[in-house]
Every structure is written in C-alpha cells, then in structure tokens.
Amino acid sequence: MNLPGSGIIKGMAVTALNMIGSYFDRAHAKRLTTEQYPEERPTLVETSRSFPFLVFDGDPEAGIRCVACKICEKECPPQCIYIVQDKDANGKAIRRPRVFDIDISVCMGCQICVEVCPFESIRMDNIYEVSSYNRFAPLVLHKEQLLKSNAYYNQIHPTEAAETDARIEAARIKKAAAAKATAEKVAAAKAAAAKAAEEKAAAEKAAPEKPSQPEQNA
Amino acid sequence: MNFLENLPLAAKKLILDAVEWVCNWLCAKTGIKLPDWAMPALLTLVSILIVIVTIIAVFMVMFALMSVFERKILARMQNRYGPNRVGFFRWRLCGLFQPVADGIKMLTKEDIVPRGADKIVHFLAPIAMVAPALVLPVILPYGRGMVPIELSTGILFFFAMGAGTELAVFMAGWSSNNKYSVMGAMRAIAQMISYELPLVMSAVVVALVAGTLSPNGIVEAQAGYSFGIIPKWFVLTPWGFVACLLFYIGALAESNRCPFDLPEGESELVAGHLTEYSGFKYAIFFMAEYVGMFAINGLLVTLFLGGYQSPLPFLEWIPSWCWFFGKLACVAFSMVWVRATLPRFRIDQMMQFAWKFMLPMSFAALIAAATWYYAGRGPAAWGISALIVGVPYLVLGRLCFTRRHAADNRRYLYSE
Numbered sequence: 001m002n003l004p005g006s007g008i009i010k011g012m013a014v015t016a017l018n019m020i021g022s023y024f025d026r027a028h029a030k031r032l033t034t035e036q037y038p039e040e041r042p043t044l045v046e047t048s049r050s051f052p053f054l055v056f057d058g059d060p061e062a063g064i065r066c067v068a069c070k071i072c073e074k075e076c077p078p079q080c081i082y083i084v085q086d087k088d089a090n091g092k093a094i095r096r097p098r099v100f101d102i103d104i105s106v107c108m109g110c111q112i113c114v115e116v117c118p119f120e121s122i123r124m125d126n127i128y129e130v131s132s133y134n135r136f137a138p139l140v141l142h143k144e145q146l147l148k149s150n151a152y153y154n155q156i157h158p159t160e161a162a163e164t165d166a167r168i169e170a171a172r173i174k175k176a177a178a179a180k181a182t183a184e185k186v187a188a189a190k191a192a193a194a195k196a197a198e199e200k201a202a203a204e205k206a207a208p209e210k211p212s213q214p215e216q217n218a
Numbered sequence: 219m220n221f222l223e224n225l226p227l228a229a230k231k232l233i234l235d236a237v238e239w240v241c242n243w244l245c246a247k248t249g250i251k252l253p254d255w256a257m258p259a260l261l262t263l264v265s266i267l268i269v270i271v272t273i274i275a276v277f278m279v280m281f282a283l284m285s286v287f288e289r290k291i292l293a294r295m296q297n298r299y300g301p302n303r304v305g306f307f308r309w310r311l312c313g314l315f316q317p318v319a320d321g322i323k324m325l326t327k328e329d330i331v332p333r334g335a336d337k338i339v340h341f342l343a344p345i346a347m348v349a350p351a352l353v354l355p356v357i358l359p360y361g362r363g364m365v366p367i368e369l370s371t372g373i374l375f376f377f378a379m380g381a382g383t384e385l386a387v388f389m390a391g392w393s394s395n396n397k398y399s400v401m402g403a404m405r406a407i408a409q410m411i412s413y414e415l416p417l418v419m420s421a422v423v424v425a426l427v428a429g430t431l432s433p434n435g436i437v438e439a440q441a442g443y444s445f446g447i448i449p450k451w452f453v454l455t456p457w458g459f460v461a462c463l464l465f466y467i468g469a470l471a472e473s474n475r476c477p478f479d480l481p482e483g484e485s486e487l488v489a490g491h492l493t494e495y496s497g498f499k500y501a502i503f504f505m506a507e508y509v510g511m512f513a514i515n516g517l518l519v520t521l522f523l524g525g526y527q528s529p530l531p532f533l534e535w536i537p538s539w540c541w542f543f544g545k546l547a548c549v550a551f552s553m554v555w556v557r558a559t560l561p562r563f564r565i566d567q568m569m570q571f572a573w574k575f576m577l578p579m580s581f582a583a584l585i586a587a588a589t590w591y592y593a594g595r596g597p598a599a600w601g602i603s604a605l606i607v608g609v610p611y612l613v614l615g616r617l618c619f620t621r622r623h624a625a626d627n628r629r630y631l632y633s634e
Contacts, residue, residue: 004615011559015295019558022294031297 046157049124051104052081052113054146055153064147065121067095072113072122080106081113100146104130105139120164126156223537226364230268237264269366273355281508282317288554289316295558324504327497332395335494339393344495344502347386350379351506354513359434361526361539372433373425376517377418380472383510384410387481387491390503394494402490405565406481409471412572413478417468419580420461423587424452424521433517437525446531451524456604457586460611462522464580466549469518471572473511476557480565515549516542523549575618582610 022031035042052072057063068085086098113122125148132138154161221228238261245252286301290313293300301313331340357372359365369375384407391403425431428439442450452458471478482490492503519525523545526538563571586603593599 004611004619008560012555015555015559018297019291019295022297032299033297034299036299 044126044156046159048126049111050109050128051107051125051130051141052102052111052122052146053125053148054100054143055121055123055150056147057150060147060149064096065119066097066100067119067121068097068100069095069118071116071118075112075116077110077112078106078108080104097143100143101140102146103140105135120168123153123157123160123164223362225537226272226361226539230265233268234261234265237261269356273366274352277352277355277509277512278505280512281505282321284508284512284550285320286314286316288557291551291554292558295555321501324501325498327500329497329499330494332494334395336393336395339389340494341499343386343390343393344499344506346389347383348502348506348509350382350386351510351513353379354510355516357433358513358516358520359437359525360542361537364526364539365434368434369432371431373421373431373436373517373521376513377414377421380510380514381414383472383506386506390495391491394491396494398487398489399491399493402481402483402487402493405483405487406474406491408565409474409478409480409568409572412569413468413471413576416464416572416576416580417472419577420464420468420583421517421521423457423461423580423583426584427452427457427587427591433520433525437520437527440524441527443531449524449527449529451522451527451529453522453524455590456600456607457583457590458522460579460586460607461583462518464576464583465518465521466552467576469511469514470553470556471568473507473514475511475553477560477562478568479562480568483562511553512546512550515546515553518549519545570618575614578614579607579610582607 025031055065057065068083070083070085073079073081073083080103082099082101082103083097084099085093086096088094109124111124114124130139150161150165154165238257241252241257241260244250290300290302301316303310304313304315304319305311306315331337354376356366357369357375387406387410388403391399391401391406394400424436428436430436430439440449440451444450448454453462470476474481480490481487482492487493492500495503519542525545526542528534528536528538528541586606589606590599590603593602
C-alpha cells in the first residue's frame, strides 16, 4: 500500500544520496562535470576552430605563403579581412601582403577564406581567450599576430595539416617533374637544333652552291 | 562547563558593569551628581541596545552563511560545485566570502523606481517587510535564561507580528505598477493567509499541552527524559509529530520557500512582488525573507524540538544555546533539502492542500493532543492519539491526492 506522502520521502532520499555521492563517490569526477576553467582547461577536439591565421614555412617574413591575391578578402561574408599588397623598392607590386588585418570582432568563423585560398596560406586557429578591455583596437589582429608557423598548424590540426603538407609536397614534386620535363624538352630541342645546324654546316660544306631547304623553312 | 553555558550572559554583565564603572568614574571626575533614577535607566537602555545589536549581528551572520551554504548544498544535490571562488585575497576558502561580494554588488546597484509606481508605498514596502522580520526573533529562548524579551504571550506576539509581512508583500506588489508584481502579491496573500491557519492551529496544539503561551515555558515543559534516555520533546509524540510537520509546511509557505514559492515563481511571474525592486531595496526584501525564515524555524525548534534542551542526558554539558542553534541549523538545512527536491505547487493544488488537508489535520492534531493530555500521557494515550491523527491522515490522503480521471469530461471552451 502506498502511504500518502511516500513519494516525497523517496524524492528526498534521491537528493540526499546525490549530495553525499557528490562528496564521497569514487566516480567523483564523473558526477561533478563542471570544469574549473582557469585551472582546468578543456582538451579541444581537433576540428575545433575559432579565427583564421596565416601559415608560414620557416621564416615569418620570407616563408609567408600568402601572395596577397585578395581572394579571401573578396569572399569573406562579413568582410573582416583587409589586405594591402607589398611593393618593392622600385614601386613594383610583389606577391606578398604588406598589411593583413582580420577584425575578429566581426569574423564569424565560417572558414570560407580557408576554403577559397589557392595557396594553403590561411587556416583556422583554435584560440579562444581573446577578450580585451577595449572593443576596438585589440580585436583587430595584424599580420604579426596572425602569422603562425606550419609547425603550430601541425600541432593544432594534425590531420588537416598533414593533408595540406602532402598536397603541397605533391604539387612541388609535380612542378619539379614538369620543370624537369620542360628542361629536358628544351635540352632536347637545343640538341636537335645543334645537330641540325651541324648537319647544315656539313651539307653547306659538301655542296656550297646548292641552296638548302631547311633554311627556307626556318 | 558552566563557564561556556553562561558565556553570553556573562559577557552582557561585563559590558553593563563596564558602562556603570565608566559612568561612576566620569561623575566622580567631573563632580556631577546624577539623580537616583539615572543609573538604572541608563543600564536598562544599554542592556536593550546590547540585545538589539546581538540579535541583528547574529541573524545577519546567519543570513550571510545561509545564502552561501544554501547555494552550495543545492549545488551538491544537483551534482555541481556551487560558489567556490570568492575568497579573501588569494585564499579561496571554498567561496565563503560570496555573501560579501553579493552584498557589495547589491549595495552598489542602481535603485530603480518605475515611473508609474506609487513612490511612497514602493519605498515603504521593504521597511514594512524587514521591521516585523527583525522583531520576530526577540521572543525566542536561545538558551537557559537567554530570552531577549520575556513575554508571557510570546507565541501570540510572534504570529501577530509575522502577519505583518503579508501587508508588506502586497504593498510591494501593488505599488510597483506591474502586472507580474500584482499577480505575485495576490498569490502571496492567498497563500500566506491560507497557511497562517494550519500554522497557528499547530502552534495552539503545543500551547494546549504546555498550558502556556510563553516560549520559555514551552521549552521548560519539554525538559526531562522518558525512560531516562528519550527526550520529552513534543515532536516525539503522535500529535506533536503531526503538528510539527504541519507547522514545518506552514513555515515553508509563510517564508515563501520552495515548494511554496508561487509568489516569486521565476518561471511564471518574473519575480512576483520583487520584480520592480533592485539594489538595496531588493537586498532588504531578501534579508527579511531569510531572517523571517530563521525566526519561524526558531519557533519550530522551540515548540516541537525542545528548544535549548539537549537530546541525550549525557550531552547536557554542551551549552544550551549551542543546542538551540544546532537544531536551528538542522531545520534550515532541511528547508534547503526540500527546496532541492520538490517542484513548485500549482496554485489550485496549493490552496487545496491548505484547506482540504492541512486544516483538518491540524484539527485532528488538536483533538489528539487533548486526548493525550487527559488520557494520562501513558502508552494508552499514545495509542489513542496516534489513531486520532493516523486515520484522518490516511482518509484525507486518499481523498485529496488520488488522481481523478477528469480527462473524459474536460471541455476546452474555445477549441471547438
């Protein structure tokens, strides 16, 4: 028989057991799932992303992958990227950004800049402690703040970085092979030309009075 | 151990002696001759001041501790940590300084009065709320010979003053010029007046058996041990147990605590009568609520849990005031426990519970107590009074709490 009020006793027992359990349970960590943030930090999943950054290889100045093509600037939906191309001493534009700013107060983390970049130079970071006391200047990240090494990229997004590196390496090999092929072709053409010239010279020597057919074709 | 027992009284006497000595010294020094009535009058005034300061200090500290421990206990019952950050410089102290931070935040907040508000009533409501709450604790016996004001009609005084908070709640709700405030105030009035009845009835039960309305007399009536080990607290008798539970539920309702927090009902009315209050006035309301809760818990301890009497004969060496505050802490903890467990009542269920269950039960307890009183307080009296409260409990429980199948003939007026 269910006594009136027995449900209340059962409920009280549940809360009491939970309270005692939160102090003495062996699965303590499983019960109290709150992360004590500044001391305990979450391990971010590999796919986590926040704001874009610029990848460089080796040296931050020379190794910058960005060529200031401005595709990301044009594609950015909230238009938070600002790029100015660099110029050399003669005033001729070179393939390198002089200014590269991202306003992270505007950035929405859509990753479109990453997807459109043909040079694998802009990638998503996973920083999240970017709050500041001023809402204007500190939230616009400049080139120096945005530049981060490929090693860092490999560290935060290993899979993606490995894939990118493999693609760059493949492209490099392909390019080298193509260059080699071109070089060989050029060399072959040169050799052929030289041979033809030799033959022509020999022929001219053999029959100086007779006009040559190849000369007309050339 | 008499030293600890009498520590508060000795401290009071020390202060009074010091005041007297300083006055005499000053008179002797300046050559002023005081009239005969001046010194006793001064000493009375000082002793009143001591009592006021002590009560306010003790209850403020209890309020501060309660506000942090309530949150921590509640959190633990929900498998959270609760406040554990605010400390003293770099020592965290488990967040014990949270009330200090809360206080600073409350006091520095802007005090907003709505444009359409009745400004005078809006201003007076917190005062009308806190004044009775601070007056309530004076009649409670905190220890042997430690009653701030000995009133032969202490219980009556308590309920008379306690009823004043209802007016304050309605003042707050009405003057705010906000529909949520008024709704909350209406609910508060309905709830408080409904639950005042069983609350007072269950206190009357104790007055009936103890034969006095003086809190100190009631505590004295609970002194001693039956069989040399079981304390003669009223909660350990059948009628007393029922009356204690009824009083406890009534106390929950009177102090607007879960599951009777309908007047505030965060999910329904923004904050009920507190909606338009901020800053210091809100803090006053908050404080009044907690002090009122402590006072009514103190009365519960006095009426049913033997006040300052120790639970076992061999623990009598612990000072009586420690027992009182220990019991008070236990009751306060149980209120937090109830808050963590039970969801809020629906308004019609709340009214039904008060009028159809609690009021008849308090009458049953009254009859049981009378029977117990005249049947000689022996085993036979025990059995009869248990029967008198047990049968109505089962019958009323069946009648009030069995679900009726109303779904078949329920009609929605505008849905067809």
